Amino acid sequence: MTKQEILSETSLFLLDLDGTVYLGNRPIGAMQETLARLRGMGKRLVFLTNNSSRTEAEYRENLTRIGLFSAEDGVYTSGMATAEYLRAHFPGKRVYLVGTTALAEEFAGSGIALDDEAPEVAVLAYDTQLTFRKIRTLDRFLRAGVPFLATHPDDVCPTEDGSMPDVGAFLAMFYRSSRRCPDAVIGKPYTPMGDGLAKKYGVPRDRMCMVGDRMHTDIRFANNNGMRSILVLSGETTARSMKRFRDVPDLVLPDLNEIFR
Ligand SMILES: [Mg+2]
Structure with a gap:
């Protein structure tokens, strides 16, 4: 697709964070102006992350501090999508959460009963x-057969000096001890997060465009959910490495600012 087609057919842009709008907390190029221009065209912007260690409020605060967030924008994390999934599929059920204190507070605040x-x-x-x-x-609950959800599948989380073990690495450990795989994984590239977004924002999936730097999470997410996609080469993926993946983005840009060049 062309830049023009993407711009005219999209009502809501889903923006990945690291490698897409910033690198290690530094906005990529003239990202502030690019986002302002999209807002000026009436586009809704939602910052989307698989990182469930931090809450919506923490992301809003951080994005505001680096000048990328505007009051009309949204933030959606895999933790928020998981809370929504629990309300839809396990209403009123008691939940054992392995998560940060911040996420436990966010869950409790949205009416989920935590129980260990x-x-x-x-x-x-x-x-x-x-x-x-x-x-x-x-491990004890998994071996007892309790239904098991994971917020997202990422093996590693990017940092300024390499990466840290993420949920995918923990899942490998729990598989070795309990022989259990999650019954559902909520975040990118899977569909529960797309269902949560469609419900929260009331925008049809084919009017959403996912912008991200990772083929196997961001672009696969768009394709699994019937959304448009823009791969930006400002993060993990290069023009060469993208060819190793079976997914094809609708548009490839050196970075998101190029959409107006
Ligand atoms: Mg990224």
Whole structure:
């Protein structure tokens, strides 16, 4: 598709964070002006992240601090999508959450009953406060057959000096100890996060365009959910490495600012 076609057919842009709008917290090029121009055309902007260690409020604060967030924009995390999935598929059920204190507060604030004694469903989020006690407790519930959700599948989380182990790495550990794989994974590239977005924003999926730098999460997510996609080469993927993936983006740009050049 052309830039013009994408711009005219999209009502809501889903923006990945690292490698797409910023690199290590530094906005990429003239990103502030690019986002302002999209807003000026009446486009809704939603910042989308698989990182479930931080809350909506924390992302809003950080994006505002670096000048990328405007009051009319949205933030949607895999943690928020998981809370929505629990309300839809496990209404009123008691949840064992392996997650940060911040996420536990966000879950509790949205009416989810947390329980570490006799839960009816278990959730593995990106817990940067993980302890052996939590590992042992989740393993026990998994071996007892409690339904099991993971917020997202990423093996690693990018950092300024390389990467850190993420939920995918934890899932490998829990598979080795319990022989359980999650019954559902919520975040990119899967469909529960797309369902959550469609419900929250009331925009049909074919009017959404996912902009991201990772083929196997961002572009696969768009294709799995019937959305448009823009691959930006400002992060993980290069013009050469993109050919190794079976997914094809609708448009490839050196970075998002190029959409107006
Ligand atoms: Mg990224």
